[in-house]
Amino acid sequence: MEVKTAEQQYNTTSSRIHMIRAGAIAGFPIFLGYLPIAITYGVLASQAGLSIFELTMMSVLVFAGASQFMGAQMIMGGSALLEIVVATFVLNFRHFVMSLSFMNRLKPLALKPKLALSLGLTDETFTVSSLHPKEAKMPHGALFYGSLILVSYFSWVGGSFLGGVLGEIIPDRLSLSMGIALYAMFIGLLVPSVKKEWRIGVIAIISMLINYVFILNGVSEGWSVVFATVIASFFGIFLLREEGAA
Amino acid sequence: MILAIIIGMSLVTMVPRLIPAFIVNKIQFPDWMNRWLNAIPYAALGALIFPKIMDVIPGKPWIGLFGGAVAVIISLLGVNVIFAVLGAIGAVYLLNTYEIFHFF
Numbered sequence: 001m002e003v004k005t006a007e008q009q010y011n012t013t014s015s016r017i018h019m020i021r022a023g024a025i026a027g028f029p030i031f032l033g034y035l036p037i038a039i040t041y042g043v044l045a046s047q048a049g050l051s052i053f054e055l056t057m058m059s060v061l062v063f064a065g066a067s068q069f070m071g072a073q074m075i076m077g078g079s080a081l082l083e084i085v086v087a088t089f090v091l092n093f094r095h096f097v098m099s100l101s102f103m104n105r106l107k108p109l110a111l112k113p114k115l116a117l118s119l120g121l122t123d124e125t126f127t128v129s130s131l132h133p134k135e136a137k138m139p140h141g142a143l144f145y146g147s148l149i150l151v152s153y154f155s156w157v158g159g160s161f162l163g164g165v166l167g168e169i170i171p172d173r174l175s176l177s178m179g180i181a182l183y184a185m186f187i188g189l190l191v192p193s194v195k196k197e198w199r200i201g202v203i204a205i206i207s208m209l210i211n212y213v214f215i216l217n218g219v220s221e222g223w224s225v226v227f228a229t230v231i232a233s234f235f236g237i238f239l240l241r242e243e244g245a246a
Numbered sequence: 247m248i249l250a251i252i253i254g255m256s257l258v259t260m261v262p263r264l265i266p267a268f269i270v271n272k273i274q275f276p277d278w279m280n281r282w283l284n285a286i287p288y289a290a291l292g293a294l295i296f297p298k299i300m301d302v303i304p305g306k307p308w309i310g311l312f313g314g315a316v317a318v319i320i321s322l323l324g325v326n327v328i329f330a331v332l333g334a335i336g337a338v339y340l341l342n343t344y345e346i347f348h349f350f
Contacts, residue, residue, distance in 0.1 A: 033326075036328065095262050104270050104275060183334070187334075188317060193288065200288045225290070229286060
């Protein structure tokens with residue numbers, strides 16, 4: 001039978017703290033990136049007629065930026081519940097595929113932490129977690145990803161609330177310009193990976209072009225993103241090496 | 247009514263995130279499928295950026311594209327994402343305020 005010495009006990013505790021801290025550090029760029037985007041979402045949602053409580057609850061319960069921008073827009077446009085919910089499902093279905101990939105990496109973890117982590121999956125937490133595949137195999141790996149996600153979550157929820165408050169005082173021209181924030185963040189996530197592996201850029205551009213062709217042919221925005229993502233990522237089978245994108 | 251919409255949005259977002267946690271241990275992916283899964287986030291980012299970025303300022307697609315170009319250049323410098331975000335907001339604000347692209 002194994003008995004833990006005081007020193008071993010200390011090492012587990014310190015390695016826990018180490019993983020939490022490392023996760024927070026890895027999540028910090030998302031924290032900084034989310035803040036202006038969440039504030040932008042809050043400003044736009046409050047102008048779409050959502051109360052501060054409603055727009056903050058949307059961030060608490062949905063935690064998916066692009067769909068929240070879309071949802072607020074559709075609520076303002078007077079769309080029906082079913083339409084908004086189906087559009088959200090379609091737009092966020094990419095998380096199913098991302099979650100498959102994320103959970104595949106997290107195989108060493110138990111089901112419970114995996115379930116908790118899956119709920120915190122966004123484009124950004126997924127992308128940044130994918131850049132840190134080693135931690136999944138380390139002891140207390142769940143704490144690393146959990147802390148990365150929580151840092152991002154608090155930034156998103158807090159920023160949304162702040163944006164809702166600011167929404168009443170920010171001039172229209174500035175809030176309109178803030179619409180670029182979401183795209184700038186996507187670009188900021190993509191470019192460093194492309195710098196490392198140019199083939200990733202090829203996949204992204206193929207996806208853009210497919211998406212454009214679908215939209216020009218009248219496919220709805222949500223479906224178009226889903227189709228383009230699935231089709232363009234198939235090119236990855238031929239373009240990427242095994243760990244090429246990891 | 248808005249709260250019902252939010253709860254609906256939450257459910258349809260959570261379920262697809264959760265399901266892979268149950269099924270992934272029961273299947274072993276072949277190599278090609280891992281490469282496919284690895285490519286997904288980059289393909290998704292591409293599709294999320296373009297062509298929607300051209301709608302940032304309605305009727306002025308060049309402003310969105312220029313803001314995107316500013317974000318690309320700043321990102322190439324290897325600095326934090328927030329500088330790309332703030333730089334792009336600033337560029338779009340200036341272009342939209344001073345109508346620099348009005349001749350397009």
